[in-house]
Amino acid sequence: MFKFFMILFLFSGFASAESLRWAADTESGAPYVFYDAESLVMTGFEFDLVQALSQKMNREPRFVQNAWDGLILGLNNNLYDVAINGIEITEDRKKSVYFSEPYYATHVKIITKQGDTRFKKLSDLPSFKIGTLGGALSERILRSEEGVKIVTYESEALAHQDLLLGRTDAIFLDAPIAKYYSEVDKRFQIVPTEIGAMTYGIAISKKNPELLKSVNRALSDLINSGELKTIYEKWGLWNAATASLFGDTTLNRLKPTSFDKYKSHLNNDRSWKDKFEIYQKVGPLFLKAAWQTIKISFLAMIVAVVLGLLIVGLRLYGPRPLQYLTTGFVELIRGTPLLLQLFFIFYALPGIGIEIPALWAAIMTLGINYSVQESEIYRSGLTNIHKNQIEAAYMLGLTKWQTFWSIQLPQAIKLCLGPMTTDFIALIKDSSLVSVITLVELTKTYSLLSSTYYEYFGFAILTATLYLLIGMPLVILSRKLEQKLIK
Template identity: 40%
Template sequence: KKVGTLQGAVSHTLLQELGGVNIKVYSGVVEPYEDLALGRLDAVFLDSPIASYYAKPNKKLKYIGEPVGEGLYGMALRKEDKELRDEIDKILVKLISSGELKKIYEKWNLWDKSQEKLYNYTKEYSGESFKEEIKSISVISFLPTLLKGAIITIGISVASMIVAIILGLTLAIMKVYLKPPFNHFASAYIEFFRGTPLLIQLYILYYGLPNIGISLSPLTAAILGLGMNYASYEAELYRAGISAIPKGQLEAGLSLGMSNFLAVRRIILPQAIRIALPGITNDFIALFKDSSLVSIIAMVELTKSYTILAATTMKFFELGLIVAFLYFAMSYPLSLLSKRLEERLKKKRR
């Protein structure tokens, strides 16, 4: 079963402890309920106040049982604000003892038996005690999770690049060799996707298309979003490569009895692609890094894995170094490949 939850929340921890659940992690509280209503999820597991506000009014959704687990909300104050802390405590005690807090909770359908524990809650929890807890956690224990995220990143990047290459080559041919309206369409496509942010394009694909009856999975939306965006850059690389080939070569092919299509396929494109190869590998490196943006549509790749782990353990620096190294390890071989291709191209031109 696919169950949506909020990254770093108690509900996320409870689902992990439960096991046997395909957990979909979100950075916001609105998106999981939208995906549930669209049928992308089987359930959403979040705090009662969140569910009461976002899920209960939605007629497409319903509660499937009593609340489980237990969590507490707290206020964080600076150490020097002792007077403010004491004043807030007095107000809370007054609200609890007078029954006013219960009335407020009941008004918003938040009161249940577990809330009665507030009357006897006296435990103090400081930031220092939290630091002591997370110090004992080794970042090495998170390597399997990060490596899994890296594998997903590689898969998304490779699939997206294949889409970008095929679509980009098609757009380049349409722009250079075809007549209106096809060449105009190719030009408009390239300008639109190069001129708008990738993040907005991903939002439209994943959250916008359901409004017109098209619902994509996170993986499909991620691959299409990255592929369609980078296709615009690939198209210009291929167009530049085609423009670099002397027109006489196409004319020579046509004089030998080749059709226009055959001459382009056999003579022009092989040379144009060879010229464009260094740029293609550079785009592939950039795509690896831009793949981190797909985390906004519930894809748990490398960056999303880092965000979840760092928010839970507060080890932003240590985990960040590991993630940066993993991205470098994935992109550096491509950088070496790009340099070799450029050297080969220079030798052939000589």
């Protein structure tokens, strides 16, 4: 009985543990946070850090996917509690967020194709095309060198691919990235020179100073106990700079087992059997992402159709002030990019106290954007109806709204069905933009998995096929309805 109550007590304590929402970008995220190619389980040295940190803080870690360049923005909008993703501690970032004590120290490396001897130091880079990650400290260092032709990337894997294709002359990346993408591939070489010392910190909102204290206490415990060093040793990332930061001059004690495991899964010469097993493994993830795309697209189209009808009704038949208002609204939405509208609804509105969950923000933004296009389609259909029919309706005593719903709208649908279908197909494709507001849909899943397995071509074919399968039933249905209406 005593054991039963002890187990019950422990379980209740675990269940009541407060969550720690942490954000990172897993797209080509090795060695920070990424998906293991064999098990498709999240891993990485920062993933291990979060697990150890959460345990020290007695909190339950809960992951939130977000694009790297949106991590600070999402943090300040309370989408998560902390951001941990190789974020360099800089003075300008300190103005926006708190940073924990540094948990890792490193530098930047120049990476070239094997055998290229042109680059030995930073001053050798001007006049050449150099790839780097956008928004990272490495980009700022490059911008301090006059004459460097900078090419920015969102993905480490794509930066390496472009170097191989000759689109850039070299790439300039943090040392941990160089180790996991360049050192393991004989087609690349890393220039020995260490450039631009930097430290990584855990970003925390300035609205949460108590969390900063808790994180720093837990980090201090992990450093003093040697747990953090153990994590870095496992990943082959323990270095002199971090040893100096921690005041620990002891040598490596452990083999880099996690790094060795990562290397063992890097195989560009896969057999058909290996590829088939990979596709079996990732199939459910692609289907889940396809369902997310379907859900967002269909709900957004419902919003677009309903709102589009309202807009065209007010624009054509409403009072003069409402006609001007709706015309202005149409021009505003039509004249601004969809991506900007997504950022405004999801990131800007919380600044005035309006917080909308990511899924509904995506549906609303796509729905509002396409409602304007729908209203223009309806307006075109309605204005093509012969005036004699409308005049006859008025002579029979029908009001403007009765004429609209009973006579004009049914005929307009016949004229608008084709353009509406085209609009919906375009909306399905534009739903790929919602990954910038923490949602993982079909295109984002392609990006994540292709950078995990380096299977860009095959996964692109699979993704394109799924998009076609999503849109094809609507195309077939639309054609059948058109044929029926013509008859």
